[in-house]
Amino acid sequence: MSAPDDFDWSSEGRGTDLVRSIERLLAELSDKRQDAMRAELDLLATLSDKVGLVAAEQVCSGENIDIEGLHGIQDILLFLAIEHPNLINRIEVQASMSRRHGGQNWSTFQFENDGKPWMLESEVARADFLAETLSVLELPKHRKHVADWYETVRTHAITGEETTFTHATIYVEERAESELGFGASDTLERQVVAKVLEVGIACDPKSRLVEICARGGKKMRDQFSAVFSRNFVPHSRPPLEVPRRDVRLHLLKSPPDFEIFPSDGIARVEVSSLDFGDGSGGIARFEKRGEGETIYGFLDRRFGTASPLRGGGWTILSATFRIILAAEEGKRQRALTVTLRLPNTTTSPNTTESDRQFIFALLERWGLLALPAEDVDVLETGN
Structure with a gap:
């Protein structure tokens, strides 16, 4: 559909004049063309919310497309639909993945911080x-498929820090479904409708995180994680799944009382670093140095009432703990390190699955993790 040169795209008030103008344009099209255009406009309407706006900003940042001068998500989507129509699918997928985040179809995996390179750019x-992903899906070989690789830039809601994620969305032709519809003779006919299955991967080599969004349950996502590890991180140990749980860092405004039982086998627990934000983009980090003083003692001694632990306007953005385990007979003492970051990131590199479960049990006991969110399943079905 093309608009005449004198078409008025301005929108006053609630935009009813613009809507009527677009309706008149649509009315000039054939019935089938009208249906197609309305379907496209309906898709843009489903993306016209806060989640869609964030998705559009992330995708456009990854593609270096400037949308700063545009006014609102509707303006952005219309611009992209005209100038960069191929990005609408990516925005739809990105928004869909954001809505599924933390639900039944989402898993996050953490690789150890061993410094070994990833092979994300390798075409082989x-x-x-x-090929291995298609094998996991166990679909017939004749099914059509395509992989879309691209980058997005995520901006942390609190710190403003930007992180570049590499994405792969794998589209696979799923088994077709039979539906009723009107045929050429205006009578009801049984029609075959093709369906599309999606598998979404997002990863950040810097933080060594991989997010997997796919139907099929945890075992299926574990298989996708193993496939990712074999092909892109072959020289590192397989990653561990990291549940997404909101962290409660405000409890660390005062020295925490870590409850420890003899059966834990823990010699001591210490807060080794704290990151603070002042709400305007300023960030301050303090790390514990020396054995004779805690980080809390240092901040009180050095800053007194001006300490970010006492002064107003400061928020704890992240905290790192060292859990020093009691030495076993004939073995050296070892420490488990865990970092919590707002709003819901918990990382503990170089740990085993049993260590990870032990750490999460301790964090729950100390009240630093919020209760798990109820699983939400909001899968969309592509046509």
Whole structure:
């Protein structure tokens, strides 16, 4: 559909004049063309919310597309639909993944911080990853498929820090479904409608995190994680799943009383670093140095009432703990390190699955993790 040169795109008030003008344009089209255009406009309408806006900003930042001068999500989506129509699918997928985040179809995996390189740019690795992913799905070989690789830029809601994520969305032709519809003779006919299955991968080599969004349950996502590990991080140990739980860092405004039982086998627990934000983009980090003083004692001694623990306007953004385990007979003492970041990130590199479960049990006991959110399943079905 094309608008005449003198078409008035301005919108006053609630935009009813613009809506009527677009309706008149649509009325000039054939019935089938009208249906197609309205379907496209309906898609844009489903993306016209806060989640869609964030998705559009992330995708456009990854593609270096400037949308700063545009007014609101509707303006952005219309601009992209005209100038960059291929990005609408990516925004739809990105918004869908955001809505599923933390639900039944989402898993996050943490690789150890061993400094070993990832092979995300390797075309051979990408091809093998796609082939193995299709094998996990156990679909017939004749099904059509395609992988869309792209980057997004996420901005942390509190710190403003930008992180570049590499994405792969794998589209696979799923088994077609039979539906009723009106045929050419205006009578009801049984029609075959093709369906599309999606598997979404997002990863950040810097933090060594991989997010997987796919139907099929935890075992299926574990298989996708193993496929990712074999092809892109072959020299590192397989990653561990990291549940997304809101962290309660405000409890660390005063020295915490870590409850420890003899059966835990813990010699001591210490807060080794605290990151603070002042709400305007300013960030301050303090790390514990030396054995004779805690980080709380240092901040009180050095800053007194001006300490960010006491003064107003400061928020704890992240905290790192060292859980020093009691030495076993014939072995050296070892420490488990865990970092909590607002709003819901818990990382503990170089740990085993049993260590991870032990750490999460301690964090729950100390009240630093909120209760798990109820699983939400909001899968969309592509046509």
